[in-house]
Amino acid sequence: MKIKWIFLIANGVSVLMMFTFLTISYVYMVLPNNIIFWLSVITICSSVLSSVIHYMFTKPVERSIHLLAKESQEIAKGNFDRKLPVEGPFEIKELTNRFNQMSERLNEAFFQIKQSEMSRKELVANISHDLRTPMSSIKAFVSAIQDGVVEDEETFKQYLKTIVLETERLDQLIQQLFQLSLLDSGAIKLQKEEINIDEFLLSVFEHEQIHLQKKKIELNIDLPNQIPKIDVDKSYFEKVLFNLLDNAIRFSPVNGVIDIKVQPVKDKELLISIRDHGEGISEEELPHIFERMYRVEKSRNQQFGGAGLGLAIAKTIVERHGGTIMAESKVKKGSIFSIIIPIKNREEGESGEL
Helix, strand or coil: CCHHHHHHHHHHHHHHHHHHHHHHHHHHCCCCHHHHHHHHHHHHHHHHHHHHHHHHHHHHHHHHHHHHHHHHHHHHCCCCCCCCCCCCCHHHHHHHHHHHHHHHHHHHHHHHHHHHHHHHHHHHHHHHHHHHHHHHHHHHHHHHHHCCCCCCHHHHHHHHHHHHHHHHHHHHHHHHHHHHHHHHHCCCECCCEEECHHHHHHHHHHHCHHHHHHCCCEEEEECCCCCCCEEECHHHHHHHHHHHHHHHHHCCCCCCEEEEEEEEECCCEEEEEEECCCCCCCCCCHHHCCCCCCCCCHHHHHHHCCCCCHHHHHHHHHHHCCCEEEEEEECCCEEEEEEEEECCCCCCCCCCEC
16 A cells, blocks of 8 residues: 555544544534534535645655655666655655665675676786796696707706796795785784884895895995884785885896885884886876786786786785885886884784784
8 A cells, every 4th residue: 555545544534533523522512403514514624624734744755755665676776876855854854864875885885896896807817817828838848848849958957947937936926816815814913023124124135135136236225323113023024025125126227226215204103115216117007006916017027027916915914014005106217115114003012913
């Protein structure tokens, strides 16, 4: 039954009861017939007028409910960008506001789901490509060895070296995907401890010494006299610095210079910046470099390698530490990657979840 009929029936029942009681009262008061007649006419007219007024006042309520029902059907079809006019009684306005809020949040959630789905498809496509390329290379070199194409020892060693490099490339990609999945799942807890950033950086530089010497790159390190300690998970924060320094080395020219700078920021944070003087990144690509599987200039990436996951992992780790990571770059002038990390956590010795 429609709501307007429910309202009209309710009004009709109340009018009928009122008319019945008035009729009984007229009879028992022993009034003249002409007076009873006119009182009855007045009562009927009042009842009709009451029904009309009742209908007019309930019409906006009915209209609002119809609009809610209609828009609900649109939402059921997947059209979430709907908004109703806020009108009618207070309760209906409140209901309409709630409906509009729900519609807006559903629209935002649906947009995020679509974006996530697009990112997932792109991620799967990129991973498939990155896995297929080294696998094809390994397969080709192994087949060549099995078929006896390689006859001299030098070529054989070169083939084996290429197979090892492609295998390491596959292993690196799998490890990065595994790390990313663990970070996203929140299954890992940060084991934070106070560290001296100067000693920590020295350890990172020692691990990268071979790569630095290979390209004859000089490190220009700028450290203040007093450096406050920071609370970080050493193993994960080390991955961030390894990634940034490794990128700086890869994209720096031979005999180049990498600038490392550490300085306190507002007595609450510590800034760590790594600057190279390589090819740089264009303004169009710079906002996307922390996205998963995004690689700057794919033709150039074939030369330098990388799966496009390192910076995404670094960003996630830094943010889980309560910090931020940023990048500045100009083509042909190099890039600056900066990390701002809190000097102290909320509680001493606090452990957080990734």
